[in-house]
Amino acid sequence: MSEFRVAGFRRRFPALRSCHRNEAPYAPAIYLDNAATTHRPDAVIEATRDFYTYTNANVHRGLYRLADEASERFEAARTTIAQFFGMPSDSELIFTSGTTDSLNIVANGFAQTVLDHRSEIWISPFEHHANLVTWQQVARKSRATLRKLPTDPWGLVDPTALEKELSSSISPLKIVCLKHVCNVLGTIQDIQNLCRVISKNGAVSVIDGAQAPAHVELDLSSLGADFYATGAHKMYGPMGIGALIARRDRLEQISPFRYGGNMISSVTFESTEFAEVPARFEAGTPNAAGAVAWAAAIDFLREYRRADLHAHEHRLAEEATTGLESLLGVKVLGCGLKAPIVSFVVAGVHPHDIAxxxxQKGxxxxxxxxxxxxxxxxxxxxxxxxxxxxxxNTLSEVSALVQGVSEALRKFRL
Amino acid sequence: MTSFDLYQDLILDYARSTRGRGQVEHPTGRGQGRVASCGDQALVTVRVEGGIVTEAKVDCNGCAVSLASAAMLIETVEGKSVDQARHAVGSAIAVFRGEREVASEAVIEPLAGIHRLPSRLKCASLSWHAMLAALDDSESPGN
Known part of the structure; x- marks a missing residue:
């Protein structure tokens, strides 16, 4: 276990060591868009390179040692990732291209096949388009009713209020869709209690976990979510890979809807028998290098005590909140326990102009x-x-943010 | 990517200008634009009389770049024939995209480098696309 020091942690990220390639004055950018995607440490970039350099073969196909090694690395990565999320079995994790893909698999492979005109999809306007748009479309096709979840002004759902709504619904099948951590406000849903209420009322929970793994300790085996969708690139892993995590019995309720190699156990000209979970959902060549690099990101994180990482990033967010709110006309949105995401509005200045x-200030x-x-x-x-x-990120970067916003106020109040 | 001063004084002066803001009364054409990534919208209304754009306005909730660009748009098209206005708007969009050089002393000159900031190109061209739709609408059979 490495002791967490910002400078040492920071040095492990090449994007923070290198200069911005074409832009004078060649100063590294202050990167405060980690909710969009984080930077990646050397270990992740090296894992990608290493996979393609030393074990480059298609997985689960070749009958030669190199292919076996590639398959072993791919499956070892699945084990590492499943363990990180607290899942007891690797077969409860399907590799996808990311959180959006995972949500679409639940929507199209599970929901679309079980919902009908008597069903209800419960979701709030605070959801990311990846969740909301997906379920709008499923509702339209299945003729299920899209119902608005009760929320407070910041989009948080109270388990008691949810219990009241669900228990008074007579719909025979209800799906409840929620994001664990809000990508805009950083607010964190009481997801364990919400999942308990959803389950108690016979409904199915679908959780958008895009933002959570970087900021919340996760144990999905006890969280109680039916389906948990997540991805690698907001937790120092590569882009283009994610996972749908669920109990095996839930995954077995999903109908395969992408067909191709690797997902079958036998094929005749007339019909096909599908492979077991998870292979039946991983048609075609998977992003094996991505999986290996995601596991490398997890190994990297395991070198540190998560509490130390979280304490530092929360201090940054608190400093930013205090600094920004000290500026006239600036309002930070959200309340309560938050991930280190600080969204703010400035009276009379468009957000694009602030950004x-x-x-221009880097x-x-x-x-x-x-x-x-x-x-x-x-x-x-x-x-x-x-x-x-x-x-x-550092406290001096927070100061640069607050200073920059302060200048923008003087510049743009039109 | 070379640097481009997005917030030079001339651009901000245009953004502060209220010329051409709002909606034309009794317009002969309307056109709307929207930037999907941020939700900013522009409504362009025009009055065309005898083939001349006699009045044009932009109702816009956007950033300084889109407000400045909208003011430049109005300065560009008012008093021109519909064909001249359409040509000028098309040329400006091509300049914003970096597909052609800006003409000397053109009103859009301060924004000519916007193609170096692809993420802001839509802010600059939002109202110009809406203007093309408004000019088309003005010439549609119902008008």
């Missing part, structure tokens, strides 16, 4: 609707500016 100005933040248009409507905002932190 554009900060970019500070990278996200601005806009964050793939959450109905959420913006619910908040009464055209968009927000969002700074999101990782343990490699």
């Amino acid at each position: 554009g100005w900060l970019d 500070v990278a933040v996200r601005a806009g609707a964050h793939c959450c248009h109905p959420m913006m409507a619910a908040l009464g905002q055209v968009g927000t500016t969002r700074a999101s932190f990782a343990p490699y």
Whole structure:
């Protein structure tokens, strides 16, 4: 276990060591868009290179040693990742291309086959488009009813209020869709109690876990979610790989809807018998290098005490919140226990201009609707500016953020 | 990617300008634009009389770049024939995209480098696309 020191942690990320390639004055950017994607440490980049250099073969196909090695590394990665998420069995983790893909698999492979006009899909306007749009489409095709989850003004769902709603519904099949950690506000749902209520009322829970793994200790075996969708690239892993995690009996309720190699046990000209879970959902050549690199990200994280990483990033978020709120007209959104995501609005200044100005000062933040248009409507905002932190960020970077916003206020109040 | 001063004073002066903001009364054409990534919208209304754009306005909730660009749009098209306006708008969009050089003393000159910031290209061109739709609408059979 390595002792966490920001400088040492930071040095392990090549993007933070290198210069911005074409842009004078060649200073490394202050990267505060970690909720969009984090940087990757050397270990992850090296794992990708190593896989393609030393074990490059297609997995679960070849009858030669190199192919066996590739398959072994791929399956070892599945074990590492499943264990990280607290799953007792590797067969309860399907590799996907990311959180969005995972949600689409539940929607199209499970929900689409079981929902009908008597069914209900419960979701709130605070969900990411990856969740909301997906379920809108399923509702339309299956003729299920899209129902609005009761939330507080920041999108948090109270388990007692949810219990009241679900228990009064006479629908024979209810699916409840929630994001664990809000990508805009950083708010964290009481997901364990919500899943308990959902399960108690005979409903199915589908959790968007895109933001959670970097900031919340997860034990999915006790969380109680029926389906948990997540991805690698917001937790220092590579882009283009994620997972759908669920108990085996739940996964077996999903009908395969992508067909191809690797997902079959036997094929005749007339019909096909599908392979066991998880292979039946992994048609075609998987992102094996991505899986190996994701496992490397987990090994990297395991070198540190998660509590140390979380304590540092929370301090950054608190400093940012305090600094920003000290500026006249700046309001930080959200409340309660939060992941280190700080979304704010500035009276009279468009979020794009805050982000554009900060970019000119070398500070990278996200601005806009964050793939959450109905959420913006619910908040009464055209968009927000969002700074999101990782343990490699520093207090001086927070100061640069606050200083930049302070300058933007003087520049843009039109 | 070379640097481009997005917030030079001339751009901010245009953004602060209220010229051409709002909606034309009794327009002959309307056009709408929306940037999907941020939700910003622009509604362009025009009045065309005798083949001339006599009045044009933009109702926009966008950032400084889109507000400045909208003010430049109005300065560009008012008083021109519909064909001239359409040509000028098409040329400006091509300049924003970096597909052609900006003409000397063109009103859009301060935004000519916007193609170096691809993420802001849509902010600059939002109202111009809406203007093309408004001009088409003005010439549609119902008008």
